[in-house]
Amino acid sequence: xxxxxxxxxxxxxxxxxxxxxxxxxxxxxxxxxxxxxxxxxxxxxxxxxxxxxxxxxxxxxxxxxxxxxxxxxxxxxxxxxxxxxxxxxxxxxxxxxxxxxxxxxxxxxxxxxxxxxxxxxxxxxxxxxxxxxxxxxxxxxxxxxxxxxxxxxxxxxxxxxxxxxxxxxxxxxxxxxxxxxxxxxxxxxxxxxxxxxxxxxxxxxxxxxxxxxxxxxxxxxxxxxxxxxxxxxxxxxxxxxxxxxxxxxxxxxxxxxxxxxxxxxxxxxxxxxxxxxxxxxxxxxxxxxxxxxxxxxxxxxxxxxxxxxxxxxxxxxxxxxxxxxxxxxxxxxxxxxxxxxxxxxxxxxxxxxxxxxxxxxxxxxxxxxxxxxxxxxxxxxxxxxxxxxxxxxxxxxxxxxxxxxxxxxxxxxxxxxxxxxxxxxxxxxxxxxxxxxxxxxxxxxxxxxxxxxxxxxxxxxxxxxxxxxxxxxxxxxxxxxxxxxxxxxxxxxxxxxxxxxxxxxxxxxxxxxxxxxxxxxxxxxxxxxxxxxxxxxxxxxxxxxxxxxxxxxxxxxx
Amino acid sequence: xxxxxxxxxxxxxxxxxxxxxxxxxxxxxxxxxxxxxxxxxxxxxxxxxxxxxxxxxxxxxxxxxxxxxxxxxxxxxxxxxxxxxxxxxxxxxxxxxxxxxxxxxxxxxxxxxxxxxxxxxxxxxxxxxxxxxxxxxxxxxxxxxxxxxxxxxxxxxxxxxxxxxxxxxxxxxxxxxxxxxxxxxxxxxxxxxxxxxxxxxxxxxxxxxxxxxxxxxxxxxxxxxxxxxxxxxxxxxxxxxxxxxxxxxxxxxxxxxxxxxxxxxxxxxxxxxxxxxxxxxxxxxxxxxxxxxxxxxxxxxxxxxxxxxxxxxxxxxxxxxxxxxxxxxxxxxxxxxxx
Numbered sequence: 001x002x003x004x005x006x007x008x009x010x011x012x013x014x015x016x017x018x019x020x021x022x023x024x025x026x027x028x029x030x031x032x033x034x035x036x037x038x039x040x041x042x043x044x045x046x047x048x049x050x051x052x053x054x055x056x057x058x059x060x061x062x063x064x065x066x067x068x069x070x071x072x073x074x075x076x077x078x079x080x081x082x083x084x085x086x087x088x089x090x091x092x093x094x095x096x097x098x099x100x101x102x103x104x105x106x107x108x109x110x111x112x113x114x115x116x117x118x119x120x121x122x123x124x125x126x127x128x129x130x131x132x133x134x135x136x137x138x139x140x141x142x143x144x145x146x147x148x149x150x151x152x153x154x155x156x157x158x159x160x161x162x163x164x165x166x167x168x169x170x171x172x173x174x175x176x177x178x179x180x181x182x183x184x185x186x187x188x189x190x191x192x193x194x195x196x197x198x199x200x201x202x203x204x205x206x207x208x209x210x211x212x213x214x215x216x217x218x219x220x221x222x223x224x225x226x227x228x229x230x231x232x233x234x235x236x237x238x239x240x241x242x243x244x245x246x247x248x249x250x251x252x253x254x255x256x257x258x259x260x261x262x263x264x265x266x267x268x269x270x271x272x273x274x275x276x277x278x279x280x281x282x283x284x285x286x287x288x289x290x291x292x293x294x295x296x297x298x299x300x301x302x303x304x305x306x307x308x309x310x311x312x313x314x315x316x317x318x319x320x321x322x323x324x325x326x327x328x329x330x331x332x333x334x335x336x337x338x339x340x341x342x343x344x345x346x347x348x349x350x351x352x353x354x355x356x357x358x359x360x361x362x363x364x365x366x367x368x369x370x371x372x373x374x375x376x377x378x379x380x381x382x383x384x385x386x387x388x389x390x391x392x393x394x395x396x397x398x399x400x401x402x403x404x405x406x407x408x409x410x411x412x413x414x415x416x417x418x419x420x421x422x423x424x425x426x427x428x429x430x431x432x433x434x435x436x437x438x439x440x441x442x443x444x445x446x447x448x449x450x451x452x453x454x455x456x457x458x459x460x461x462x463x464x465x466x467x468x469x470x471x472x473x474x475x476x477x478x479x480x481x482x483x484x485x486x487x488x489x490x491x492x493x494x495x496x497x498x499x500x501x502x503x504x505x506x507x508x509x510x511x512x513x514x515x516x517x518x519x520x521x522x523x524x525x526x527x528x529x530x531x532x533x534x535x536x537x538x539x540x541x542x543x544x545x546x547x548x549x550x551x552x553x554x555x556x557x558x
Numbered sequence: 559x560x561x562x563x564x565x566x567x568x569x570x571x572x573x574x575x576x577x578x579x580x581x582x583x584x585x586x587x588x589x590x591x592x593x594x595x596x597x598x599x600x601x602x603x604x605x606x607x608x609x610x611x612x613x614x615x616x617x618x619x620x621x622x623x624x625x626x627x628x629x630x631x632x633x634x635x636x637x638x639x640x641x642x643x644x645x646x647x648x649x650x651x652x653x654x655x656x657x658x659x660x661x662x663x664x665x666x667x668x669x670x671x672x673x674x675x676x677x678x679x680x681x682x683x684x685x686x687x688x689x690x691x692x693x694x695x696x697x698x699x700x701x702x703x704x705x706x707x708x709x710x711x712x713x714x715x716x717x718x719x720x721x722x723x724x725x726x727x728x729x730x731x732x733x734x735x736x737x738x739x740x741x742x743x744x745x746x747x748x749x750x751x752x753x754x755x756x757x758x759x760x761x762x763x764x765x766x767x768x769x770x771x772x773x774x775x776x777x778x779x780x781x782x783x784x785x786x787x788x789x790x791x792x793x794x795x796x797x798x799x800x801x802x803x804x805x806x807x808x809x810x811x812x813x814x815x816x817x818x819x820x821x822x823x824x825x826x827x828x829x830x831x832x833x834x835x836x837x838x839x840x841x842x843x844x845x846x847x848x849x850x851x852x853x854x855x856x857x858x859x860x861x862x863x864x865x866x867x868x869x870x871x872x873x874x875x876x877x878x879x880x881x882x883x884x885x886x887x888x889x890x891x892x893x894x895x896x897x
Contacts, residue, residue, distance in 0.1 A: 142610070145611055147593075147600075147608060147611060150604040151602070183602075201656070219666050221741060221842075221844060244842070246739070247839040247848065248738075248839045248842070251722075251737065251840050251841070254726060254729060255737050255738060260737065424594075425590025426588075426590070428589075429589035429590055447601075452601070455601055466601045
């Protein structure tokens with residue numbers, strides 16, 4: 001073969017490095033590095049402007065028009081360049097970004113956004129409601145290659161009564177609307193109106209309105225952003241952001257140790273095993289953890305026997321020790337969840353508790369459902385057939401380990417589970433779409449808007465839709481429908497608290513764990529909120545600063 | 559000779575069509591396409607939108623029709639644009655109506671990979687040749703044994719492991735060499751010569767590691783070739799007529815022992831454009847290996863086909879060049895060819 005491809009080898013570098021790091025932990029700072037290690041980073045300096053923050057990402061954005069690029073690397077960079085109408089504040093409540101306020105009509109079908117006055121693009125052109133209208137037209141255009149158009153197609157009328165007002169009307173009230181407007185980057189009409197948005201060079205040379213503008217993009221190597229003097233949200237303190245593309249996490253870690261990058265995302269081994277063993281690293285690197293944005297679950301195929309029996313589902317839920325999974329797979333760096341909403345936010349029902357680990361209760365429930373070990377082989381059976389099924393997951397180390405722990409616990413109560421691990425595309429094409437699975441271990445995002453109609457509503461079960469487990473409960477359906485048309489946050493909260501309770505009782509999925517987002521940031525970066533608010537440490541990056549005394553030596557400009 | 563060359567070149571056309579056909583169908587045998595990546599498994603992206611994307615990329619058509627469309631484009635040497643990378647041209651740069659130039663993906667990755675592979679090939683030859691010769695001359699003595707042991711260790715050692723150890727030692731413990739990437743921060747502010755030196759410094763580790771792992775093959779070829787030749791009658795003749803030993807070894811033996819290497823180099827031409835995905839990931843080098851690997855994971859068909867076609871073409875050219883060079887170097891072959 002032309003190219004040398006061996007996927008498994010990707011997993012190994014990390015083990016080697018962990019080992020290496022632990023060995024060298026003892027020999028410690030006999031290192032001959034001249035700088036970095038001598039500065040004392042514990043001193044506090046007042047906020048100042050300037051400096052450059054260098055971070056690393058594993059993938060390169062394909063373009064910076066987020067609605068088309070889609071991947072997380074693109075959103076991360078584009079989020080520093082473009083504004084949306086609304087944003088989430090540090091407590092994950094919606095607040096204005098380009099909009100200074102918004103009104104909802106009494107029939108809840110029309111939303112009027114009032115833009116802040118005197119907004120400007122980075123190229124000094126005025127940013128008006130025309131730009132917002134243009135962006136809406138693009139995202140709903142049939143020719144635009146975006147997967148995110150459907151939410152915006154619900155708008156039946158979009159108007160711009162004046163340069164600072166943007167008004168959208170929906171056929172029926174649509175509660176997630178505000179969330180969708182918080183996710184849509186507003187694009188400049190004056191630069192894009194004669195362009196094909198799918199192929200335009202603008203996506204590699206964008207002009208936005210947020211804190212930073214793109215200075216230089218070296219393909220495959222780095223993207224450098226510098227401060228936008230016309231920024232609509234005030235000025236960020238740090239002058240420039242450099243994002244290096246380093247696909248390998250182990251290499252990123254070496255770069256961090258050598259003080260060549262300031263921040264990176266960590267995995268649990270790095271956070272919980274390597275850092276505690278390396279006092280020399282802790283001297284100049286601070287660790288942060290925040291609740292992540294996703295959870296892992298085990299989902300039953302509810303159209304298959306015996307998973308249509310609620311007693312069987314609950315029994316399995318009781319039989320699985322969630323804390324064991326959090327401790328074993330995430331090294332303790334996660335939380336159990338009892339609803340598909342981020343704990344600590346308004347949508348998460350504080351009264352709900354995860355199913356405790358209780359194998360005896362599990363055995364009783366299975367007995368009630370007719371599963372008894374008649375032939376004495378240690379495996380429960382019913383009608384002469386042993387209770388045996390397959391746990392399906394995709395190639396993801398954490399999910400594979402989780403499946404193994406589940407397998408062991410199920411064996412304890414007399415259920416035989418086999419594990420099958422598949423590459424993503426075949427996992428999706430051969431098993432999920434045709435619903436040819438017993439049980440899956442997968443993850444979902446903990447969405448900021450509570451509407452999860454597409455995941456749980458009984459109408460969303462066609463191939464390719466997201467209720468592939470086949471969950472169907474008329475009561476839950478009703479609540480999901482009600483939650484979509486209720487724009488009052490208090491009333492909406494009650495609806496989703498009730499929905500979460502029904503979901504937990506029905507146990508169509510076993511909530512396994514929600515891992516923390518872990519990051520390491522050099523101590524030269526000051527102004528980071530610790531502990532992190534619900535929105536995470538990144539909520540105020542524009543307030544982060546680098547005291548002059550801590551700035552990295554750079555090769556001089558000019 | 560000219561007729562022979564012409565015939566060989568013409569044969570490449572059906573061969574290339576066959577290769578592209580097989581590649582295209584095998585590629586489509588793998589489940590999924592660009593719209594089924596893990597990132598797009600997102601409740602915000604509806605199934606209808608995915609179907610729309612599929613239609614826009616012609617992925618809803620039968621494979622044979624898609625192949626036809628691809629051949630039609632290829633007939634005008636148009637490699638198309640990537641699905642995943644915001645429609646970047648796969649092969650060479652394009653210019654839009656406003657004069658913005660978008661560089662091609664292969665255009666950017668190829669020079670980097672080529673540079674690394676040529677440097678490491680150069681390193682391999684300059685080290686493996688003397689090692690092979692010494693081994694042959696000191697057959698079964700300590701020098702031979704240690705060289706063989708050394709090159710086999712190099713061959714057997716996992717490259718990523720050695721890479722990480724060396725990165726840690728030369729980059730973290732001592733700031734001798736950069737750890738990853740191709741350029742230091744502030745590269746653009748250096749003088750022209752400084753930039754070259756900076757990039758070369760970044761290439762020291764990747765090139766020496768890929769060189770070390772490649773030593774074994776060439777040095778053993780040279781050793782065995784030399785041993786074969788040294789036992790030939792004409793070497794005995796040369797020695798018996800009193801030629802000095804250097805003439806015998808470098809003038810007569812080595813030249814003949816190197817003949818099989820021509821084939822090896824010819825066959826390594828396609829290898830020159832194929833990067834190692836592991837090395838490129840660890841060293842954060844945006845080369846061909848990573849490009850191909852990512853394209854396969856994303857099911858970015860135009861990129862996969864572009865790289866495979868260029869690879870196939872280079873393999874065939876490499877074979878041809880090897881045959882021609884062989885004929886040029888070896889009169890026996892030359893007579894056979896012309897006949």
